[in-house]
Amino acid sequence: ARISTPFGLHPTKKSFPIWVIENLQKQKQIDVLTDQFTSPTYVPSLSRMLIEISERHLTGIIHVAGASKISRYEMASLVSDKLGLDGKLLREISINDIKWEAQRPKDSSLNISKAISILNQKPQKIDHDVNLFIDEIKKQTILDFKDNELEIGFFDKGKKVVPENVQHRKLDDIKPGGLGTFFIKQIMDAAVFKKDQEGWVNHLVLTKKI
Secondary structure, three states: OOOOOOEEEOOOOOOOHHHHHHHOEEEEEEEEOOOOOEEEHHHHHHHHHHHHHHHHOOOOOOOOOOOOEEEEEHHHHHHHHHOOOHHHHHHEHHHHHOOOOOOOOEOOOOOOHHHHEEEEEOOOOOHHHEEEEEEEOOOOOOOEOOEEEEEEEEOOOOOOOOHHHOOOOOOOOOOOOOOOOHHHHHHHEEEEOOOOOOOEEEEEEEEHHH
């Protein structure tokens, strides 16, 4: 199997979209190539294709990349637009402007027609995979600290929570479990479900003065 420009979340390594996001969030201008093309591959999509290849014992060279040929600049712009970041900070440059010791091809995209024809888990278009990637980012717990107050935010798209129904069991009702809400309220200064958070079913915010 061959892949092209994998991206996703990793505890230590930063993929290209993460590098773009972090710099734009810091209002830093970054140089992005307009004439280097790849087939960006979302790691969870890649994993599903590789699992199928292994389980079906498929052989031969199969390109399991994303289904879109796209430039680095187009990829950065797509991520920026979907997150509402400042795309003006993306500076267009050419591959000819980069002084690499080893030359790189302008077109590293892959022909995924074979994967499309034989796999049930198909290569996905970049817009689809970037949407999944952004959802994955947003599902992460968000920590914020300002004015001597720690704020922890939890986001999900699960079953809608009715805050009034979130109650701990009676303390004299001795049995395993049921005290998570009690301890949260004892430790934190506030635990509030915020409403009208675009795109999310539940948004829980815990705060603690430090």
